[in-house]
Every structure is written in structure tokens, then in C-alpha cells.
Amino acid sequence: MTSAERDEVRELLKRTAVALKQDGVPFALCGGYAAWARGAPEPEHDADFLVPEADAERAAKALADAGLEVADPAEDWLLKVVGEHTFVDVLWRTCGHPVEGDLLDRAEELPVLSVIMPVLGATDIVVTKLMALDEHYCDFARLLPVARALREQVDWPRVRRDVATNDFAVVFLQLLDRLGVAPAQE
Incomplete structure (x- = not known):
């Protein structure tokens, strides 16, 4: 741009x-x-x-x-x-x-x-971005800076509940856990 x-x-x-x-x-x-x-x-x-x-x-x-x-x-x-x-x-x-x-x-x-x-709200931003992930759009590189910047404002347990039906979102959350951005056990 x-x-x-x-x-x-x-x-x-x-x-x-x-x-x-x-x-x-x-x-x-x-x-x-x-x-x-x-x-x-x-x-x-x-x-x-x-x-x-x-x-x-x-x-x-x-x-x-x-x-x-x-x-x-x-x-x-x-x-x-x-x-x-x-x-x-x-x-x-x-x-x-x-x-x-x-x-x-x-x-x-x-x-x-x-x-x-x-x-x-930050939690709703992350949920809507993660729920948009699918086999046609799965760009973790655009989501990672957002998740890192908002991590302290996000209710991660709620995000996990709200996106549990989206496999792409679940995998992204596993990546965030491994990177220490949003540990699964908070």
C-alpha cells in the first residue's frame, strides 16, 4: 500500500x-x-x-x-x-x-x-480473525503480529472455546502456545 x-x-x-x-x-x-x-x-x-x-x-x-x-x-x-x-x-x-x-x-x-x-474488543478481534481461516485463506504470517501485540488484552480461554470448531484456528493457537504468545495453560 x-x-x-x-x-x-x-x-x-x-x-x-x-x-x-x-x-x-x-x-x-x-x-x-x-x-x-x-x-x-x-x-x-x-x-x-x-x-x-x-x-x-x-x-x-x-x-x-x-x-x-x-x-x-x-x-x-x-x-x-x-x-x-x-x-x-x-x-x-x-x-x-x-x-x-x-x-x-x-x-x-x-x-x-x-x-x-x-x-x-481484542478477544473478539482475534476470534473473528481466526474464524475466517479456512483452506482458501490460512495466512498465519498476518495473524502472528496481531496476536503478539494484543496478547495481554485477549481472553485466551474464551478464544479457544469460540474457535474450537475451526481446525485452522486450533492449529494457530497451538503455534501461539509453542511460541509462548498464548500458553494453553494460563
Whole structure:
């Protein structure tokens, strides 16, 4: 990602959060930028937000009313706020499951690029990232710096329970145990 693209993602992230806040749409920053807000390395791709499925149309309208370009991709679980070279995803399903109010309720208000916004908790960030692992996407190299940076903020026993059905996630947790990042016996 170039410096200009990074600046554009950051600007879209701020404008998206402000538009959702101003319209009262429940949301939380998630993914790589949520991890970054909590101390992980800055991601090299788009930013992501979660909204409840029931508020997806309202979110799209709030973003369009704020002057943002909103694209409706083929996937039926997200929309995109489009910039010149980058975008921000607004998702109402994550890992095949609808975004529920309790997930958003656990988010914490944090300053991100000078905008106070709800940011997914570290445990939920790790769970959603691990549950996205499958035979088509299994990039431990991107996850390891996040896990290391967030390790003291994460409820590892809860992560283990929540991802127990995903073999790729379980193997990643075994790697974290062997590296001493998240010992299985805490």
C-alpha cells in the first residue's frame, strides 16, 4: 500500500465512522484497523466496520447522505465505501454469522485517528480473525503480529472455546502456545 493509499483508507475510515455515529447506526471498527487501534501493526489493506444486519440499509443511506460513494458488491453481506484507490467494508455478517448486538455491545469507545468510535474488543478481534481461516485463506504470517501485540488484552480461554470448531484456528493457537504468545495453560 502506498502512502497516498494509506492516507485515503484512513480518511475513509474516519468519514465512515463519523457518518454512522451522526446517524445513530450501531457499529464497531473491526479487523486490522481495530487491532491497530489496540496496538497491533497497521494493516496493508482496507478498513472494516460491523453493523447489525437490520441496520444495513440505514447504514448505506447514512454513508451516502454524508457524501460517500457506496457500492453494493455481489456479496450479500457487505457494502463498500469507495475511494479513488481504496475502500472500506461495512459488514453485517462475519464468518458466516450475522452481526449480533452483543458483539457490538462489547466494543469499547477508543480514539482512532482523532475520532472517538466503538472498536471491537481484542478477544473478539482475534476470534473473528481466526474464524475466517479456512483452506482458501490460512495466512498465519498476518495473524502472528496481531496476536503478539494484543496478547495481554485477549481472553485466551474464551478464544479457544469460540474457535474450537475451526481446525485452522486450533492449529494457530497451538503455534501461539509453542511460541509462548498464548500458553494453553494460563
